[in-house]
Amino acid sequence: MKKVRVGIVGCGGIANQKHLPSLKANEDLNEVVAFCDIIEERAVKAAAQYGTHDARVYTDYHELVNDPDVDVVHVCTPNVAHCPITVAAFEAGKHVMCEKPMAHCSEDARIMIEAWKKSEKKFTVGYQNRFRDDTQTLHASCAAGELGEVYFAKAHALRRRAVPTWGVFPNKALQGGGPLIDIGTHALDITLWMMDNYEPVSVSGQVFYKLGRQADGPDGNVFGPWDPETFEVEDSAFGMVKMKNGAAIYLESSWALNVLKSMEASTTLCGTKAGAEIHHGGSYPKDELIYNTVEHNQLMEKTISPAGVVDFFEGGASAEGVREQKQWMEAILYDKEPLVKPEQAFVVTQILEAIYKSAETGKEVFFD
Numbered sequence: 621m622k623k624v625r626v627g628i629v630g631c632g633g634i635a636n637q638k639h640l641p642s643l644k645a646n647e648d649l650n651e652v653v654a655f656c657d658i659i660e661e662r663a664v665k666a667a668a669q670y671g672t673h674d675a676r677v678y679t680d681y682h683e684l685v686n687d688p689d690v691d692v693v694h695v696c697t698p699n700v701a702h703c704p705i706t707v708a709a710f711e712a713g714k715h716v717m718c719e720k721p722m723a724h725c726s727e728d729a730r731i732m733i734e735a736w737k738k739s740e741k742k743f744t745v746g747y748q749n750r751f752r753d754d755t756q757t758l759h760a761s762c763a764a765g766e767l768g769e770v771y772f773a774k775a776h777a778l779r780r781r782a783v784p785t786w787g788v789f790p791n792k793a794l795q796g797g798g799p800l801i802d803i804g805t806h807a808l809d810i811t812l813w814m815m816d817n818y819e820p821v822s823v824s825g826q827v828f829y830k831l832g833r834q835a836d837g838p839d840g841n842v843f844g845p846w847d848p849e850t851f852e853v854e855d856s857a858f859g860m861v862k863m864k865n866g867a868a869i870y871l872e873s874s875w876a877l878n879v880l881k882s883m884e885a886s887t888t889l890c891g892t893k894a895g896a897e898i899h900h901g902g903s904y905p906k907d908e909l910i911y912n913t914v915e916h917n918q919l920m921e922k923t924i925s926p927a928g929v930v931d932f933f934e935g936g937a938s939a940e941g942v943r944e945q946k947q948w949m950e951a952i953l954y955d956k957e958p959l960v961k962p963e964q965a966f967v968v969t970q971i972l973e974a975i976y977k978s979a980e981t982g983k984e985v986f987f988d
Contacts, residue, residue, distance in 0.1 A: 631657040783832065
């Protein structure tokens with residue numbers, strides 16, 4: 621059977637913790653034939669571990685995207701580089717999987733969408749949390765109308781003290797922001813997907829630069845200390861999103877916040893027939909999916925507790941990462957729609973940018 625030939629641009633953490641192990645787990649569907657990183661040693665190491673025997677190594681992404689043996693490009697770079705690499709790949713006639721978020725700003729995301737439409741190739745964004753057991757189950761419930769009209773939701777991405785201290789995470793120029801754009805993006809994505817609602821009309825937001833720049837802020841951090849003097853991004857951010865149909869979403873995100881309960885890529889849904897909550901990560905070693913209903917004049921709770929997972933900090937492929945790559949490879953091989961559609965990811969980027977803008981201006985941001 622023909623295999624999809626993959627090229628990786630960016631051979632750092634997310635490539636080695638998510639993309640490459642998950643592609644390896646689907647080696648019946650793909651082979652990784654090219655690797656690119658501005659630090660050549662990282663590309664060489666990744667190629668030796670995950671590549672074909674004749675895998676090419678590049679330090680210039682233009683060379684990789686124009687490699688005739690590459691069918692699909694995976695963009696695993698800092699956020700600000702997503703747009704130029706993705707556009708170059710589409711112009712070279714490649715399919716593209718871009719790591720989340722689609723871009724660090726809406727204008728870049730819009731350019732990526734335009735390039736994708738011109739290319740007639742496939743495009744997806746790395747929101748792997750849609751592939752978890754709990755999210756798949758809850759989405760099926762929502763699609764079946766079991767919750768009724770979901771008119772209020774909360775998107776949860778709260779860490780008590782889990783600031784990533786490596787790579788470019790604290791660098792605003794390269795990432796575009798902190799926890800909001802890093803983990804808030806996952807919580808917002810699954811919440812919008814559950815609601816099947818991608819029509820925001822306005823956003824209000826507040827962003828805080830407190831614990832990240834506080835002298836004792838790093839105390840107790842899971843990933844070790846950081847330098848408060850050079851910490852550029854927010855440590856927490858919050859937003860209220862109003863939708864065209866009157867629904868509302870409250871988004872909460874933090875890398876460092878004095879809270880007892882932490883969770884990420886989690887959601888709370890309130891519908892006219894029932895409600896549901898997903899608790900994932902942080903304080904919850906095992907994923908929880910809890911439905912709340914009224915039956916026979918009694919308040920009821922129904923709980924499903926699938927096996928818990930940790931998001932790519934222990935090495936190796938996770939179940940959702942493997943499923944994500946399987947669905948993506950099959951979409952290319954058999955001309956199917958990817959589960960995560962670029963138009964959906966674009967709305968996520970628009971909302972995140974609006975929260976930052978609202979916090980900066982002190983005003984509600986309205987969409988055209």
